[in-house]
Amino acid sequence: MNIPESIRRQERLRIVLSEYGKPVESPAIGQVTVSDDGFVSWEQLGFDKSPLIDNDYELIENLWNDKTKIKIVEITETVNRKRQNGLHIRANSHVGHVAFDTFDLVILPKFDNLAEVSTEKNPSLATLLAYAFNLNDLKVVGEQLSPTAHFAEILIRWLLNEIHSIQRRGVFQQYRRERRDLPIIRGKIDIKTWMRRGCIPSERMPCVFSRRSVDNILNQTLCAGLRRCVAIAGSDSLKNECRRLADNFALFVSDRTLDYRMLAEARRGLNRLNAHYENAVRIIKLLYTGSGGFVLGDTLKTQIRIPGFFFDMNHLFEMVVWRFLHNNLPRPEYKVICQKEYEVFFDEQRKLPVIKPDIIISKGEEQFVFDTKYKDIEDKDGEVASADLYQLSIYALTCSRHLEASKHRAGIIYPAENGVKRWKIILRQSQLVGEDDLCTITLHPIVLEKLAEAIDKKEGERKDFALGIIGL
Numbered sequence: 001m002n003i004p005e006s007i008r009r010q011e012r013l014r015i016v017l018s019e020y021g022k023p024v025e026s027p028a029i030g031q032v033t034v035s036d037d038g039f040v041s042w043e044q045l046g047f048d049k050s051p052l053i054d055n056d057y058e059l060i061e062n063l064w065n066d067k068t069k070i071k072i073v074e075i076t077e078t079v080n081r082k083r084q085n086g087l088h089i090r091a092n093s094h095v096g097h098v099a100f101d102t103f104d105l106v107i108l109p110k111f112d113n114l115a116e117v118s119t120e121k122n123p124s125l126a127t128l129l130a131y132a133f134n135l136n137d138l139k140v141v142g143e144q145l146s147p148t149a150h151f152a153e154i155l156i157r158w159l160l161n162e163i164h165s166i167q168r169r170g171v172f173q174q175y176r177r178e179r180r181d182l183p184i185i186r187g188k189i190d191i192k193t194w195m196r197r198g199c200i201p202s203e204r205m206p207c208v209f210s211r212r213s214v215d216n217i218l219n220q221t222l223c224a225g226l227r228r229c230v231a232i233a234g235s236d237s238l239k240n241e242c243r244r245l246a247d248n249f250a251l252f253v254s255d256r257t258l259d260y261r262m263l264a265e266a267r268r269g270l271n272r273l274n275a276h277y278e279n280a281v282r283i284i285k286l287l288y289t290g291s292g293g294f295v296l297g298d299t300l301k302t303q304i305r306i307p308g309f310f311f312d313m314n315h316l317f318e319m320v321v322w323r324f325l326h327n328n329l330p331r332p333e334y335k336v337i338c339q340k341e342y343e344v345f346f347d348e349q350r351k352l353p354v355i356k357p358d359i360i361i362s363k364g365e366e367q368f369v370f371d372t373k374y375k376d377i378e379d380k381d382g383e384v385a386s387a388d389l390y391q392l393s394i395y396a397l398t399c400s401r402h403l404e405a406s407k408h409r410a411g412i413i414y415p416a417e418n419g420v421k422r423w424k425i426i427l428r429q430s431q432l433v434g435e436d437d438l439c440t441i442t443l444h445p446i447v448l449e450k451l452a453e454a455i456d457k458k459e460g461e462r463k464d465f466a467l468g469i470i471g472l
Contacts, residue, residue: 013103019110041086051102096151098308124452132319152309156229162280172274173212182207215253218277221266223249224258225284232309317374328466335362357395367401369410377414396439408439416445
């Protein structure tokens with residue numbers, strides 16, 4: 001296999017693109033970007049023929065599977081495409097990385113300036129992450145999201161900061177009930193055990209006592225989370241730091257495998273005495289979800305294990321918008337509800353699938369429906385996808401409520417570049433039936449950098465920005 005010297009010097013070959021396949025500029029050495037149509041040839045990567053093995057094909061199937069409804073990134077091996085063989089890659093709303101046998105696939109955020117680092121403030125992406133998941137502000141980010149690093153590292157470094165803070169404040173210890181034969185009575189005598197033995201005096205008596213121990217569910221979760229970080233970290237220095245901390249915890253706590261039951265138990269174990277563990281547990285859950293199983297909400301639907309990490313930016317965008325509107329719209333005038341279920345029936349009371357608008361805002365007796373879409377709403381011709389219009393039309397007709405019975409409105413909140421203005425789409429009946437308006441769909445663009453800046457502004461400015469988002 002003929003591999004160029006520039007690539008041979010690198011530890012791993014990297015294929016880089018962004019969400020929805022937006023081209024990435026200025027590739028680094030050992031890094032190849034896909035074309036505008038999502039194609040990268042084996043020749044560009046320095047291979048004479050396909051380097052994919054059986055495990056790679058299985059991984060490709062797991063990353064985009066209609067049966068399991070997991071759609072992260074679609075990868076198709078293309079043969080004889082203009083006399084070139086290679087891969088056609090179509091990214092979705094996930095960012096992160098996955099390791100194949102001979103190369104890494106890295107997906108970056110489509111908004112490049114989200115990850116920009118300055119000496120005055122954190123990157124917008126770090127601010128949005130902290131706000132969406134109610135985490136402490138990250139003081140030092142560095143260049144975790146540059147083309148030479150993996151997206152997961154921003155969460156791993158965040159976790160390391162939290163664990164160092166826990167160690168400074170003191171590792172949580174919990175009383176554990178133990179039963180042992182001791183030469184000196186401690187606690188109280190275990191009468192039942194002593195009677196089963198015939199009440200025979202001996203040098204050691206069975207005792208029941210409690211003692212404080214660091215071997216509890218919270219510290220076990222930290223240890224298991226650090227083990228997972230070792231597997232998904234990109235740089236060797238970060239792997240070594242996570243491994244060192246995990247080995248230190250393993251000296252005092254039981255080494256367990258991280259899973260959803262363990263995370264749920266850790267969440268139940270949080271209280272006012274160990275509240276400083278809360279952020280670390282949340283970050284470990286994000287890391288586990290992105291590298292172990294992809295879920296909607298807190299219910300596990302389908303779990304796969306991947307050699308890498310992916311994060312759903314669509315979920316992040318929805319969480320940020322909902323939390324910002326919920327916290328900053330004037331009260332009690334406005335009430336914000338997230339994903340309320342509505343059931344639709346035929347006249348004969350046959351139930352149809354439940355519909356769940358992302359955000360519902362009530363103002364008095366009126367009710368407005370909004371759906372968050374983390375994607376480019378308009379296509380190349382400046383038109384909105386028909387599927388989005390159909391979805392919002394149903395939301396408007398079934399979920400919105402206004403003082404005027406014929407007035408149905410819904411809105412799409414989506415990220416956009418600077419200079420994009422809000423505009424409306426009015427759906428009307430056929431001219432043969434009448435020209436009455438059925439509903440109005442309004443498009444509400446948000447510049448993510450401005451949203452991140454608004455999070456740190458004063459209360460009055462946050463309220464104005466929230467009202468500007470919904471346009472009410």
